[in-house]
Amino acid sequence: MARKPTRPARGSGKPRRSALNGLGLPKTEYRGRPSTLCKGCGHDSISQRIINVAWEHNLEQHNVVKMSGIGCSSKTPAYFLQGSHGFNSLHGRMPSVSTGAIVANRQLEIIGISGDGDTASIGIGQFKHAVRRNVPMIYIVENNGVYGLTKGQFSATADAGQSMKYHGVNELPPLDICIESLAANATLVARSFAGDPKQIESLLSIAFKHRGISVLDIISPCVTFNNHDQSTKSYAWGRENDLVLNIVDLVPPAEEIQIEDYESEIGIEMHDGSYIVLKKVGENHDPTDKRAAEDLLESAREEQKFITGLIYVNEDQEDLIEMLDLTETPLSHLPDRKLRPPEAVLDAINGRYAPLGTA
Amino acid sequence: MEQIATVPELTISDHIVNDFSLTVATANGTGSQTSNLVLMHALFNMGIPVTGKNIFPSNIQGLPTWYSIRVSSEGFLARRELNEITVCMNPATAVEDMAIMQPDGYILHDSAIPVAVRRDDVTYIELPVKSLVAPFKVPTALRAYVSNQIYVGALAWLLELPMEEIHRALQQQLKGKDSAIQLNLEVAQAGFDHCSETYENLAPWRVEPMAGFNENRILIQGNTAAALGAVFGGVSLVSWYPITPSSSLAEAAADALPRYRLDPDTDKPTFAVIQAEDELAAIGMAIGAGWAGARGMTTTSGPGISLMAEFIGLAYFAEIPVVVWDVQRMGPSTGLPTRTSQGDILSAYTLSHGDTRHVVLFPSSPKECFEFGWRAHDLADQLQTPVLVLTDLDLGMNLWISEPLEYPDEPINRGKVLDAEQLDELAAEWGRYRDVDGDGIAYRTLPGTPSNWAAYFTRGTGHDEMSHYSEKPEVWEHNLQRVQRKLETARGLVPQPDIVRDSGERIGLISLGSNHPAVQEARVRLAETGIPTDYLRVRALPVNQTIRDFINDHEVTVVIENNADGQLHGILKLETDVPDHQLVSSRRCNGLALSARWITEQITTITQR
Numbered sequence: 017m018a019r020k021p022t023r024p025a026r027g028s029g030k031p032r033r034s035a036l037n038g039l040g041l042p043k044t045e046y047r048g049r050p051s052t053l054c055k056g057c058g059h060d061s062i063s064q065r066i067i068n069v070a071w072e073h074n075l076e077q078h079n080v081v082k083m084s085g086i087g088c089s090s091k092t093p094a095y096f097l098q099g100s101h102g103f104n105s106l107h108g109r110m111p112s113v114s115t116g117a118i119v120a121n122r123q124l125e126i127i128g129i130s131g132d133g134d135t136a137s138i139g140i141g142q143f144k145h146a147v148r149r150n151v152p153m154i155y156i157v158e159n160n161g162v163y164g165l166t167k168g169q170f171s172a173t174a175d176a177g178q179s180m181k182y183h184g185v186n187e188l189p190p191l192d193i194c195i196e197s198l199a200a201n202a203t204l205v206a207r208s209f210a211g212d213p214k215q216i217e218s219l220l221s222i223a224f225k226h227r228g229i230s231v232l233d234i235i236s237p238c239v240t241f242n243n244h245d246q247s248t249k250s251y252a253w254g255r256e257n258d259l260v261l262n263i264v265d266l267v268p269p270a271e272e273i274q275i276e277d278y279e280s281e282i283g284i285e286m287h288d289g290s291y292i293v294l295k296k297v298g299e300n301h302d303p304t305d306k307r308a309a310e311d312l313l314e315s316a317r318e319e320q321k322f323i324t325g326l327i328y329v330n331e332d333q334e335d336l337i338e339m340l341d342l343t344e345t346p347l348s349h350l351p352d353r354k355l356r357p358p359e360a361v362l363d364a365i366n367g368r369y370a371p372l373g374t375a
Numbered sequence: 376m377e378q379i380a381t382v383p384e385l386t387i388s389d390h391i392v393n394d395f396s397l398t399v400a401t402a403n404g405t406g407s408q409t410s411n412l413v414l415m416h417a418l419f420n421m422g423i424p425v426t427g428k429n430i431f432p433s434n435i436q437g438l439p440t441w442y443s444i445r446v447s448s449e450g451f452l453a454r455r456e457l458n459e460i461t462v463c464m465n466p467a468t469a470v471e472d473m474a475i476m477q478p479d480g481y482i483l484h485d486s487a488i489p490v491a492v493r494r495d496d497v498t499y500i501e502l503p504v505k506s507l508v509a510p511f512k513v514p515t516a517l518r519a520y521v522s523n524q525i526y527v528g529a530l531a532w533l534l535e536l537p538m539e540e541i542h543r544a545l546q547q548q549l550k551g552k553d554s555a556i557q558l559n560l561e562v563a564q565a566g567f568d569h570c571s572e573t574y575e576n577l578a579p580w581r582v583e584p585m586a587g588f589n590e591n592r593i594l595i596q597g598n599t600a601a602a603l604g605a606v607f608g609g610v611s612l613v614s615w616y617p618i619t620p621s622s623s624l625a626e627a628a629a630d631a632l633p634r635y636r637l638d639p640d641t642d643k644p645t646f647a648v649i650q651a652e653d654e655l656a657a658i659g660m661a662i663g664a665g666w667a668g669a670r671g672m673t674t675t676s677g678p679g680i681s682l683m684a685e686f687i688g689l690a691y692f693a694e695i696p697v698v699v700w701d702v703q704r705m706g707p708s709t710g711l712p713t714r715t716s717q718g719d720i721l722s723a724y725t726l727s728h729g730d731t732r733h734v735v736l737f738p739s740s741p742k743e744c745f746e747f748g749w750r751a752h753d754l755a756d757q758l759q760t761p762v763l764v765l766t767d768l769d770l771g772m773n774l775w776i777s778e779p780l781e782y783p784d785e786p787i788n789r790g791k792v793l794d795a796e797q798l799d800e801l802a803a804e805w806g807r808y809r810d811v812d813g814d815g816i817a818y819r820t821l822p823g824t825p826s827n828w829a830a831y832f833t834r835g836t837g838h839d840e841m842s843h844y845s846e847k848p849e850v851w852e853h854n855l856q857r858v859q860r861k862l863e864t865a866r867g868l869v870p871q872p873d874i875v876r877d878s879g880e881r882i883g884l885i886s887l888g889s890n891h892p893a894v895q896e897a898r899v900r901l902a903e904t905g906i907p908t909d910y911l912r913v914r915a916l917p918v919n920q921t922i923r924d925f926i927n928d929h930e931v932t933v934v935i936e937n938n939a940d941g942q943l944h945g946i947l948k949l950e951t952d953v954p955d956h957q958l959v960s961s962r963r964c965n966g967l968a969l970s971a972r973w974i975t976e977q978i979t980t981i982t983q984r
Contacts, residue, residue, distance in 0.1 A: 078827075112660045117664065355645065373420065
C-alpha cells in the first residue's frame with residue numbers, strides 16, 4: 017500500500033475557513049448542547065475537534081450517528097452534532113450496539129465515543145471483537161487513566177505505581193489500547209493528545225474515509241482526578257513528552273496530487289480513492305507495516321515514550337458490511353416485499369415437512 | 376412388502392394397533408439419530424400420530440441417550456410415562472433399562488449386552504448385532520452408525536412395519552446418498568430377517584396405515600418453525616451466541632435466510648446472521664439494529680437471558696424494538712442444559728433491574744412458533760419494546776406433528792415511525808417520548824432520516840419527552856407512567872388466550888406452551904372419569920381481562936406448569952384478586968415434559984379435596 021512519495025497540490029485546493037461550509041451551514045449548526053463536564057476537560061476539546069472536522073468536511077449530520085457507552089466520555093455525544101442521532105448505551109457495550117446499527121443501515125457514519133474504563137476495563141471484550149470484525153466506524157477512546165463519574169478509581173490504563181488519594185497505589189500494568197487493537201487485527205490505529213487539536217483533526221479526517229474501524233486512542237486529561245504532573249495522562253506530561261511520529265493530511269479523490277520525490281513523505285491510497293499524505297516527523301515509521309507498528313508500540317511501552325500520530329493503516333481488509341455482502345440499499349430501507357417471501361414459498365416449505373402418504 | 380411366513384395371520388381385534396410407546400437406549404455419538412428419525416418418518420408417512428422425544432446428555436460422545444417414540448391412534452402427542460418396548464443398545468444403562476420395563480413388555484437387546492436378571496414377565500429378543508453387521512463392508516468409523524439399523528429392522532418385524540416404509544424414510548433422511556441408503560436398508564433387512572427366522576412374533580402391538588390425522592399436517596421441530604417465522608417476519612439481523620437448546624433455532628435461521636431472503640432484484644442478502652462473542656453482544660447488536668430501523672432478534676436460553684438482563688432494561692426504557700427467543704432449559708445456574716423446563720417465566724416477565732414488565736409470548740406448537748416468529752417483530756415494532764418468546768427444549772428440539780405453518784394474515788407492521796416529510800411538518804411539535812395518541816406509544820425516528828428535526832439522543836438515563844436528560848421527580852414519574860400505559864395497551868395487542876369451556880364453571884385449567892398436548896389428553900381422561908374441565912391456554916403476558924374473567928368464573932382454577940416455583944401461578948396471583956383456594960398451583964420440574972397421567976392425577980386429587 018505504501019507508494020512513491022507524493023505531496024498534495026497546494027493553492028487551488030482547500031477552501032479557506034469561512035462562515036459557511038459547503039452545505040451552506042455555519043459551524044454553530046454542528047454544535048451540541050452545553051457540556052456538563054469539568055472546565056478544562058480534555059473530552060470537551062475532542063468534541064470541538066469533531067465539530068470542526070464535521071463542518072469542514074460538509075458532513076450531513078442526519079447520516080451520522082453518535083454512539084457511546086457509559087462514563088464522562090460517553091456523555092460527550094450530547095455536546096456535538098446536534099443534528100445527529102445519538103445513543104448513550106450501556107457501560108462497555110457501545111461496540112455491539114454500533115455493530116447492529118451499521119448492519120441495519122450501512123449508509124450511516126458511526127462515531128463511537130468511549131473512555132478507558134468503558135473500553136479497556138468493562139468493555140475490552142466487545143471492543144476487541146468490534147475491531148476483529150472491522151466494523152466500519154470511528155472508535156475514539158478518550159483515555160485519561162481514571163474513572164471520573166464514580167470519583168477517581170483506577171482504570172485499566174492507569175499507570176503502574178500511580179497513587180490516588182482514596183485508592184492507594186495501582187500495582188497493575190496498564191493495558192495499551194493501541195497494542196490491544198493491533199493484536200485484534202485493527203485496520204487503523206492512531207494515538208493522539210487532546211492538547212494537539214491539529215493532529216486530532218487530521219487523524220479524524222482520515223478516519224472518516226477509512227475502510228473499517230479506526231481506533232483513535234486520544235490521551236485526554238482528567239483535570240479533576242488525574243492531571244498531576246507525574247501522570248502520563250496529564251496536560252503537562254503530554255505537552256512535554258508528545259513525540260509526534262508523523263503529520264497526515266487527507267487528499268480527497270477529486271483533488272490532484274503532485275507526485276514528487278520527497279524523502280520523508282509517503283502517500284497511502286485509501287479505499288475510496290483518497291490519499292493519506294503522510295509526512296514523517298519523528299521515527300522513520302511506515303504505518304502500512306504491521307510488524308513495524310507492533311515493534312514501535314512495544315518499544316514505546318518499554319521506554320514510556322508517548323508517540324502520537326498514525327501508527328497503522330490497512331485499506332485492504334474488507335469491512336464487516338462487505339463481508340456480509342449486504343444489499344446496497346440499507347436493510348432498514350428495504351420494502352416489505354423484500355422482507356417477506358411470497359406465500360408460494362411457504363407452501364413449498366410446508367410440502368417439505370408433509371407426510372409422503374402410505375407407500 | 377410380502378408377509379413374513381413365520382408371522383401368524385391375526386385379525387385386527389387381536390392386536391393393539393397404533394397405541395404404544397417404545398424407547399431406544401443408546402450411547403450418544405453412535406449415530407442412533409438417523410435410525411430414530413427413520414422410524415419417526417416411516418410412522419408419520421403411514422398416517423400414524425407419532426411423537427418422538429430425545430432425552431440426551433450434555434455431551435458429545437459416550438453418555439446415555441434415550442429416544443422415546445409414542446404412537447397414539449387417538450392423536451395424543453404428549454410424553455407418556457409407560458413404555459411397552461425397550462431397545463437396549465447401551466450396556467451402561469441396560470441393567471436399569473431392563474429392570475424398569477413394565478410387565479408384559481418387550482426388550483430387544485444387543486446380544487453383546489447380557490441380561491443381568493432375567494424376568495418371567497417380559498419377552499427378550501436378542502439381536503446379534505456384531506455378527507449380523509459383519510458380512511457388510513462397513514468402514515470401522517461407520518460401523519456403530521450402521522449397526523443401529525439392526526434395531527430398526529427388528530422393530531419393523533415386531534410391529535409389522537413394512538420395510539418399504541423404512542426404505543422411503545431412509546431416502547428422505549439420506550437424500551441422494553444412494554449407497555448409504557442401500558447399505559442402511561440392507562442392514563435393517565438383516566435385523567428383520569434375523570428376527571423373523573428366529574422368533575415367532577407373539578407381541579400384541581402393530582402399526583397400520585391410518586387416515587384422518589396426518590393429512591394436512593407436518594412433522595417439524597419447534598425451533599425450525601420459529602426460525603421460519605422470523606424469516607417471514609422480515610428479520611434483518613440474527614445475532615446469537617451458541618447455547619443449548621436454542622442453537623438450532625439460530626442455525627435454522629442461518630440455513631433458511633439464504634434460501635428465501637435474497638433480494639429478488641440483486642440476489643444479495645437482505646439479512647445478516649452474526650455469531651456474537653457472548654450473549655451481551657448478541658442482544659446489543661439486535662438492539663442496535665432495532666434502533667436503526669431493521670428487525671433484530673437473538674436466540675438464547677436461561678443463562679443467556681440472565682446475561683441479557685441489563686440490555687433488555689435499556690431497550691425497555693429507551694423503547695427499542697427487539698425480539699428474544701428463550702428456548703428454556705433447566706435452571707437455576709447451568710442446570711441441566713439438555714433437559715426441558717418452563718423456569719424462566721417470572722424472570723423473563725420482569726427481566727432487568729428497576730420497574731420493568733415485558734411482553735412475553737408462549738407458543739405451544741410448531742405452527743404457533745412460526746406465527747409468533749413473525750408476530751413478535753410486529754408487536755416489538757408497534758410497542759417499541761422487547762418481546763420475549765418463551766419456548767422450551769421439548770417444543771424446540773423435538774419433532775412434532777403440527778398443523779401447517781400459516782402465512783401471515785396481516786402485512787408487516789412497523790409501528791409509529793415518522794419520515795422526513797412528517798417531521799418537517801411537525802417540526803418542534805415532535806418529541807420522541809411524547810404520548811400524542813394516549814396509548815403510551817410515542818413516535819420514533821430513525822437515524823439517516825433526512826430532516827433537521829429527526830435527531831434525538833437515545834439514553835437509558837432519566838429523560839423528558841424530548842429525550843433530554845432530566846433528574847426531576849415529576850419528569851421521571853410522568854415518563855414511567857407513560858411506559859406503564861404502554862403495557863396497558865399491550866394487554867389488548869398481544870395474542871389472546873385460547874379457551875375451551877366444557878365444565879360448567881366448576882374446574883378451570885390454565886397452562887401454557889408445550890404442556891398443551893398433555894393438558895388436552897388429561898382433559899379427555901378426566902372427562903371420561905366424570906371430571907369435565909374448562910381450559911385456558913395463556914399465549915402471552917401481560918395478562919388481560921379475559922384471563923381474570925376465566926379465573927373468576929370458576930370455583931377452582933388450577934395452573935399447570937413445568938417449573939418448581941409455580942411461576943405463572945405467581946404472576947396470575949399478582950394480577951388478580953381471587954382468594955388462594957380459587958387459584959391453585961400444580962407444578963412439576965424434573966427435566967421431562969409433563970405427562971397427561973400426572974396432570975390427571977393432580978386434578979383428580981384437587982377435585983377430591
